[in-house]
Amino acid sequence: MEALYNRELYGEATALEIEKKGSTAISIANRWALGWPAKVMALLIARQYLPKLAEQTETEKDVLAAETSMGHLASNEVLQLHGIRPEPPEAS
Numbered sequence: 001m002e003a004l005y006n007r008e009l010y011g012e013a014t015a016l017e018i019e020k021k022g023s024t025a026i027s028i029a030n031r032w033a034l035g036w037p038a039k040v041m042a043l044l045i046a047r048q049y050l051p052k053l054a055e056q057t058e059t060e061k062d063v064l065a066a067e068t069s070m071g072h073l074a075s076n077e078v079l080q081l082h083g084i085r086p087e088p089p090e091a092s
Contacts, residue, residue: 005030009037010044017050025057032088042091052089059084 001023007015010029018029032040032053043049060075063082070078076086 002026002030005033009033009040010049014044014050018053021054021057024061025053028056028060029053031086036087039088039090043088046091048091056088 004010004015004018004026010018018025040049043052060079063079063084064075067078067082070081073081079086
């Protein structure tokens with residue numbers, strides 16, 4: 001399992017919650033933090049980060065589990081074909 005990137009960004013309690021959600025959540029959190037740090041910070045400030053991460057995690061798991069005919073594609077390609085955006089949503 002990959003390590004959570006920049007744990008200090010989240011604070012210890014949030015970092016532990018991310019890690020409890022498993023490897024898919026950690027991968028998404030790392031992708032978001034490396035690609036869109038301002039959006040991540042806005043979600044953290046708005047206290048929307050963990051619910052949005054949980055939603056994205058479930059969506060990605062569901063799409064990848066249901067898609068059996070595209071085994072020749074990478075996971076990110078399958079998600080893209082299903083319209084799943086790689087970046088975090090905007091804070092509301």
